[in-house]
Amino acid sequence: MSGYGSLLRSLSKSTDKPVRAIVKGEIPKWVNGSLYRNGPGRFEFGNNRYEHLFDGQACVHKFTVQNGEVFYSNKLLETKSYQKTIENNKLFPNFGTTDKGSNIYKRFKNFFFPPETSDNVNVNILPYAQDHLYALTETHLMCKLDPKNLSINHTVNIKEHVGSIKSTIAHPHIERDGTWITMGVNPRGENGGAHYEFVRFKGGDSGRKSKHICEQAQVIASIPSSNKNGFSYFHSFAVTENYIVFLEQCLQIDFKSLIESLIKNKPRSSALISYKDMPTRIHLINKHNGNILKKKFVTDPQFTFHYINAYEKDDQILLDLSSYDSKYFNVENFSYENMKSGKLMETNMLKALARRVRIPLTKPENEKGEVYCEIKDINSDLPFELPVINYWKNNGLFYKYVYGTNHYKNPFSIIKMNVEDPREVYEFKYGQDGFHALPSEPIFVETHHPKSEDDGVLLVMVLCEKNDYLSVLDAKNLNEIARADIPEEVRGAFTFHGFFADQKNFQNIV
Numbered sequence: 205m206s207g208y209g210s211l212l213r214s215l216s217k218s219t220d221k222p223v224r225a226i227v228k229g230e231i232p233k234w235v236n237g238s239l240y241r242n243g244p245g246r247f248e249f250g251n252n253r254y255e256h257l258f259d260g261q262a263c264v265h266k267f268t269v270q271n272g273e274v275f276y277s278n279k280l281l282e283t284k285s286y287q288k289t290i291e292n293n294k295l296f297p298n299f300g301t302t303d304k305g306s307n308i309y310k311r312f313k314n315f316f317f318p319p320e321t322s323d324n325v326n327v328n329i330l331p332y333a334q335d336h337l338y339a340l341t342e343t344h345l346m347c348k349l350d351p352k353n354l355s356i357n358h359t360v361n362i363k364e365h366v367g368s369i370k371s372t373i374a375h376p377h378i379e380r381d382g383t384w385i386t387m388g389v390n391p392r393g394e395n396g397g398a399h400y401e402f403v404r405f406k407g408g409d410s411g412r413k414s415k416h417i418c419e420q421a422q423v424i425a426s427i428p429s430s431n432k433n434g435f436s437y438f439h440s441f442a443v444t445e446n447y448i449v450f451l452e453q454c455l456q457i458d459f460k461s462l463i464e465s466l467i468k469n470k471p472r473s474s475a476l477i478s479y480k481d482m483p484t485r486i487h488l489i490n491k492h493n494g495n496i497l498k499k500k501f502v503t504d505p506q507f508t509f510h511y512i513n514a515y516e517k518d519d520q521i522l523l524d525l526s527s528y529d530s531k532y533f534n535v536e537n538f539s540y541e542n543m544k545s546g547k548l549m550e551t552n553m554l555k556a557l558a559r560r561v562r563i564p565l566t567k568p569e570n571e572k573g574e575v576y577c578e579i580k581d582i583n584s585d586l587p588f589e590l591p592v593i594n595y596w597k598n599n600g601l602f603y604k605y606v607y608g609t610n611h612y613k614n615p616f617s618i619i620k621m622n623v624e625d626p627r628e629v630y631e632f633k634y635g636q637d638g639f640h641a642l643p644s645e646p647i648f649v650e651t652h653h654p655k656s657e658d659d660g661v662l663l664v665m666v667l668c669e670k671n672d673y674l675s676v677l678d679a680k681n682l683n684e685i686a687r688a689d690i691p692e693e694v695r696g697a698f699t700f701h702g703f704f705a706d707q708k709n710f711q712n713i714v
């Protein structure tokens with residue numbers, strides 16, 4: 205088996221009541237809290253099936269770890285999208301799936317006035333102001349969840365609260381007091397062109413007491429798109445101590461293709477055009493006062509879903525990315541069929557590498573009025589996606605270690621790399637016992653009295669032909685120190701992202 209195969213599951217029911225997992229080995233007693241994960245948990249409804257990996261209905265998974273014991277539950281979120289899909293026995297349009305029964309009038313109406321079924325929040329789940337739990341995607345809607353039963357408490361429409369922003373993302377940055385810095389787009393901003401909008405949702409006491417996250421919104425900055433005929437796709441961005449770092453890159457949402465997709469009833473993904481030779485434009489924004497640096501920083505064409513980290517060093521910013529070659533990148537490569545069959549595994553189509561961009565802040569512009577920033581592979585032999593760092597300690601600061609997932613080559617594995625000395629690599633391969641297995645993004649959990657940046661464990665949700673399990677790896681050497689086996693009759697599903705709510709800092713959402 206080269207692809208996800210039968211592990212790309214479509215669940216038909218939730219496991220609401222936590223089930224006990226059987227622990228083999230020993231989970232350290234200081235690992236106390238809940239691992240939350242989110243992803244597309246249901247692809248099939250009767251004879252209909254979503255056509256892209258990004259389209260399945262949101263399913264949130266929860267592993268509660270306490271005193272070495274583990275309990276697992278999951279919930280197919282009862283979004284409007286999910287409820288109406290079941291009620292109407294048809295799929296509503298999503299990223300890579302069209303509504304086959306729709307007419308042109310309805311498609312244009314839904315484009316200009318996105319419907320309530322845009323709430324399939326299947327990409328990430330994160331804490332806000334320590335006490336609130338949000339499931340996220342890349343539309344104008346976010347869902348606040350009840351941490352006890354994972355039901356939806358409140359659906360927040362960012363358009364109703366933050367003037368110019370028409371959509372948001374699933375990868376905000378979170379500060380120590382629970383403040384979020386996030387971004388969205390206004391496709392028709394000032395002068396009719398698209399603008400990238402950056403916003404802060406203040407955390408702390410006021411955030412904790414707020415009914416929903418948008419009550420605390422403060423717009424930071426607005427950047428006009430460099431492309432008059434569209435705007436760059438963005439999935440995440442980076443922050444340093446003083447800056448927001450944002451890339452306009454080769455994958456562009458092209459207005460003409462967008463209109464064509466509405467007329468011809470093609471999926472929204474078809475409007476994302478990869479311009480192989482388009483240089484990457486780097487924007488720097490002072491995150492304290494919103495000032496945008498006027499200098500035009502550029503680097504080579506590439507595409508990034510996930511920024512690894514960035515930090516300031518002397519007169520440079522070092523920016524690390526999980527970066528795809530623009531020559532081969534196409535978002536439609538990540539179709540349901542391709543991921544299930546593994547057709548594109550071990551090809552450049554799915555190969556992201558860790559790359560470092562050096563942004564020289566004081567270097568003068570060249571004759572083209574640009575400052576070129578060098579981009580180099582950190583390690584050209586190591587496919588690197590779903591990157592994770594010791595976030596609460598090192599985000600925006602100097603760091604050495606990044607952990608990631610290899611879904612590029614079988615057997616699938618978790619990898620660790622020292623970005624300062626990229627020859628230092630560790631790998632833990634799954635499926636060595638003969639059962640095909642699919643590890644998730646690894647979540648780093650630090651010990652209470654760490655002696656080094658990597659003093660902790662990685663929690664990995666593993667889908668397996670036999671039984672699914674939580675795998676606990678020593679973050680120093682990636683040795684597996686424990687597994688918590690979920691009973692075979694209970695199934696998990698594919699997940700993109702999540703976080704660990706430790707008992708100490710997130711006591712109300714554990």
Ligand SMILES: [Fe+2]
Binds near residue numbers: 509510700701
């Ligand atoms: Fe992501």
